[in-house]
Amino acid sequence: MAILELEHITKNYPGVVALDDVSLSFEPGEIHSIMGENGAGKSTLIKIVAGAIEASSGKVIINGESFDKLTPALAKQHGIGVIYQEFNVVPSMNIAENIFLGDKTGNAISPDFKKMHKEAARLMESLGVHIDSHRMVGDLSTAQQQLVEIAKAISKNCKVLIMDEPSAAIAVAEVENMLRIVRQLKEQGVTIIYISHRMDEVFEISDRVSILRDGRYVATKKIHEVSRQDLINMMVGRELTESFPSRNVTLGENVLEVRNLTGNGDFNINLHLRKGEILGLAGLVGAGRTELAKMLFGDVRPASGEILVKGNPVHFRDTSDAIEAGIGLIPEDRKREGAFLEYSIQWNIPSMSLRRISKATVVDQKEADRLADEYVEKLSIKTPTVKQLVKNLSGGNQQKVVVAKVLAAQTEILIFDEPTRGIDVGAKQEIYHLMNNLVEQGMSIIMISSEMEELLGMSDRVMVLYEGRITGELSRDEFSQSRVLELASGLQ
Amino acid sequence: MNKVLDFARRNLAWVLLVICVIFFSFSPNFLTTRNILNILNQNAYVLIAAFGISLIMMSGGMDLSIGYLMSITGVISAKMMTEAGIPLPIVIVLTILIAIVLCTLNAVLSHLLGIPRIFITFGTMTIYQGLSYVISASKTVGISSTAYKFIGQGTLFGTNFSFALLMTIILGFVVSFVLNKTYFGRYIFALGGNKDAARLAGINVNKMEIYISVLAGVFLGIASLVLTARAGSAAATTAVGTEFTVITGLLLGGVSIRGGEGKINGCVAGILIIALLGNGMQMAGMNVYYQYVAKGVIMLATIGFDTYQMARRKIAENTRKEEPAKKEG
Numbered sequence: 001m002a003i004l005e006l007e008h009i010t011k012n013y014p015g016v017v018a019l020d021d022v023s024l025s026f027e028p029g030e031i032h033s034i035m036g037e038n039g040a041g042k043s044t045l046i047k048i049v050a051g052a053i054e055a056s057s058g059k060v061i062i063n064g065e066s067f068d069k070l071t072p073a074l075a076k077q078h079g080i081g082v083i084y085q086e087f088n089v090v091p092s093m094n095i096a097e098n099i100f101l102g103d104k105t106g107n108a109i110s111p112d113f114k115k116m117h118k119e120a121a122r123l124m125e126s127l128g129v130h131i132d133s134h135r136m137v138g139d140l141s142t143a144q145q146q147l148v149e150i151a152k153a154i155s156k157n158c159k160v161l162i163m164d165e166p167s168a169a170i171a172v173a174e175v176e177n178m179l180r181i182v183r184q185l186k187e188q189g190v191t192i193i194y195i196s197h198r199m200d201e202v203f204e205i206s207d208r209v210s211i212l213r214d215g216r217y218v219a220t221k222k223i224h225e226v227s228r229q230d231l232i233n234m235m236v237g238r239e240l241t242e243s244f245p246s247r248n249v250t251l252g253e254n255v256l257e258v259r260n261l262t263g264n265g266d267f268n269i270n271l272h273l274r275k276g277e278i279l280g281l282a283g284l285v286g287a288g289r290t291e292l293a294k295m296l297f298g299d300v301r302p303a304s305g306e307i308l309v310k311g312n313p314v315h316f317r318d319t320s321d322a323i324e325a326g327i328g329l330i331p332e333d334r335k336r337e338g339a340f341l342e343y344s345i346q347w348n349i350p351s352m353s354l355r356r357i358s359k360a361t362v363v364d365q366k367e368a369d370r371l372a373d374e375y376v377e378k379l380s381i382k383t384p385t386v387k388q389l390v391k392n393l394s395g396g397n398q399q400k401v402v403v404a405k406v407l408a409a410q411t412e413i414l415i416f417d418e419p420t421r422g423i424d425v426g427a428k429q430e431i432y433h434l435m436n437n438l439v440e441q442g443m444s445i446i447m448i449s450s451e452m453e454e455l456l457g458m459s460d461r462v463m464v465l466y467e468g469r470i471t472g473e474l475s476r477d478e479f480s481q482s483r484v485l486e487l488a489s490g491l492q
Numbered sequence: 493m494n495k496v497l498d499f500a501r502r503n504l505a506w507v508l509l510v511i512c513v514i515f516f517s518f519s520p521n522f523l524t525t526r527n528i529l530n531i532l533n534q535n536a537y538v539l540i541a542a543f544g545i546s547l548i549m550m551s552g553g554m555d556l557s558i559g560y561l562m563s564i565t566g567v568i569s570a571k572m573m574t575e576a577g578i579p580l581p582i583v584i585v586l587t588i589l590i591a592i593v594l595c596t597l598n599a600v601l602s603h604l605l606g607i608p609r610i611f612i613t614f615g616t617m618t619i620y621q622g623l624s625y626v627i628s629a630s631k632t633v634g635i636s637s638t639a640y641k642f643i644g645q646g647t648l649f650g651t652n653f654s655f656a657l658l659m660t661i662i663l664g665f666v667v668s669f670v671l672n673k674t675y676f677g678r679y680i681f682a683l684g685g686n687k688d689a690a691r692l693a694g695i696n697v698n699k700m701e702i703y704i705s706v707l708a709g710v711f712l713g714i715a716s717l718v719l720t721a722r723a724g725s726a727a728a729t730t731a732v733g734t735e736f737t738v739i740t741g742l743l744l745g746g747v748s749i750r751g752g753e754g755k756i757n758g759c760v761a762g763i764l765i766i767a768l769l770g771n772g773m774q775m776a777g778m779n780v781y782y783q784y785v786a787k788g789v790i791m792l793a794t795i796g797f798d799t800y801q802m803a804r805r806k807i808a809e810n811t812r813k814e815e816p817a818k819k820e821g
Binding site for chain 2: 318323324336338340342352362363405409
């Protein structure tokens with residue numbers, strides 16, 4: 001009998017279906033990997049099993065007991081343990097205190113510290129780890145903190161342990177030890193749900209693997225019955241569902257060159273961008289794409305390396321220098337970093353150009369208003385009035401306001417970080433048209449995107465990052481989804 | 493009718509102020525030019541300090557140290573005048589400079605230690621308090637110079653209208669101009685509205701916070717001069733409690749505790765409400781300790797109202813969310 005079953009789980013967010021009728025079942029004592037691209041619904045799935053979010057419909061069945069509404073407490077009580085990418089440890093407490101956090105040991109007044117440490121030592125011992133349980137968790141390495149998390153889960157008698165990208169945060173040398181412990185847990189009869197992007201680990205450790213794609217269940221396979229290529233095909237295997245407008249641009253000379261750039265988690269980045277070009281930056285979440293963008297935009301200073309704009313070396317002290325040099329960033333999170341949501345469109349659009357349109361510090365209000373009108377018109381931002389607050393606009397129009405703000409600052413090299421995230425299909429098309437128009441007017445674009453179709457449909461050239469390094473560069477005739485995914489997974 | 497309501501909502505502080513005035517005018521001595529001017533003259537320094545602090549609060553910061561900051565500045569100023577015998581113009585310049593340094597120190601520490609300004613000023617407040625007592629040797633420093641006293645006590649046009657009040661009005665227009673017409677003012681709102689977006693829009697947030705503190709320091713220095721001159725002396729306790737009056741008044745006047753919102757005319761109304769209530773309670777012979785209770789209640793009610801409005805707006809937004817997505821295209 002399965003220890004954990006998911007029956008027809010669907011999760012809707014406004015405008016997005018994160019999980020669509022997913023059914024999965026997990027056997028006792030198996031290591032079951034779940035794979036899928038960014039946004040395939042893996043995180044949503046584990047959050048539902050952990051009771052952190054509620055499914056819109058469907059059932060979670062734990063050990064034969066069916067739940068429509070699972071809470072974190074219920075899930076824990078029934079033996080579900082989760083180790084998220086962000087650990088849930090209290091750095092200022094010692095190992096034993098962390099393991100038994102929230103548990104009753106000892107009498108009503110004071111916990112039985114002796115018993116706690118003894119028990120903690122026994123648990124750590126059983127994992128084959130030798131760390132003094134009196135040590136502060138904050139002093140431990142990330143890998144050791146992860147072990148504390150595992151010990152914590154076991155102490156709660158966990159039957160199913162969900163691990164979300166457990167190898168992402170720890171050093172390569174420590175992965176082997178973690179995998180050893182995972183195998184050991186399996187021998188003790190614990191079911192492991194292992195979520196990872198890394199093919200090597202998945203093949204090394206799993207009994208079975210399930211694939212999700214765009215929130216839908218694709219297949220479950222025994223690991224020795226599939227090849228890497230099969231997995232990749234299942235993860236990306238879909239027709240292009242969106243059409244991408246064509247454009248007519250002759251590429252010019254290099255407007256941006258990056259030589260041996262290092263810093264902010266990126267290493268030795270070399271790239272160039274030609275006038276009129278859209279350069280796609282591919283990679284998994286955490287591959288260092290956003291970090292690179294922030295360095296190019298002067299938000300973070302590089303440790304070493306050179307940036308040349310139109311052949312001239314530049315050193316940005318802050319973002320205003322980058323804007324001055326003609327570089328604009330449309331950030332990934334438009335609500336948090338892009339727009340001033342509480343203010344009007346008219347306020348937002350000139351906000352990056354205020355200095356330029358000021359005389360003796362006094363803002364030329366007429367010019368500011370003209371800029372707002374001009375760009376509302378140019379980008380066809382749909383709003384009854386320019387006085388509308390940006391927070392009241394739809395996602396697509398909010399994004400256009402951010403683009404307008406950047407364009408109004410007379411920038412020519414635009415970095416779009418996830419330009420269409422959280423925007424519905426119709427508005428996506430408009431953003432694509434807009435990007436085409438921009439390069440046709442002689443601007444150049446670096447586009448960071450996790451959406452494969454968008455990346456391949458829009459870019460002239462794609463560079464792939466993996467763990468802060470460029471693992472490959474593909475020109476249009478070399479474009480293929482599986483090739484990008486291979487490079488993004490660190491396979492050569 | 494809707495327009496009237498909308499206007500009232502946007503100018504809540506003025507509505508409250510009018511209600512206060514109507515209420516107090518039942519007392520025969522209240523609505524005389526003399527009494528009104530008295531109240532205004534008395535509160536000139538509070539208004540000037542509030543102009544300075546409004547810049548900090550609108551940019552999303554908070555400063556608790558201003559009371560003792562003004563005390564210490566006042567004590568040093570009085571000492572320079574009386575004991576060191578420095579000429580008045582130089583004393584004025586030095587007084588303002590000291591206020592600038594002390595106010596900017598808060599911003600610098602906040603930046604260096606990476607701790608929000610409110611906690612920094614919680615510490616510097618106590619430091620400034622201690623220093624005020626040390627420098628004044630716990631004594632009141634008197635001022636004999638009539639020229640110095642004129643800054644706080646002098647009247648114009650043979651009426652009760654004080655020089656300080658004239659200065660307050662001018663400074664009010666100045667700060668309003670800075671906030672609404674200059675890019676510096678826009679940057680202040682940008683910081684208060686969304687610090688991350690401001691940084692990515694090419695605004696050097698750290699530098700801006702320093703500049704804002706320098707400007708606020710100027711206002712605090714002038715406020716301190718006015719207060720010291722009006723009292724004719726300075727002591728470690730002279731300006732204590734100003735921070736409370738100013739912050740409550742600004743919140744009442746529509747400055748959001750989260751920053752990004754506020755108008756100078758609202759601030760003026762907010763401060764005047766606190767002033768009127770203080771005056772009223774005094775005239776009614778209310779025990780000073782009860783006045784503290786009343787002021788505390790007003791402050792909490794104001795913050796509560798601010799938060800309540802915020803929450804309501806959030807709810808309104810969330811229910812609206814799904815709808816505009818459909819309108820797209």
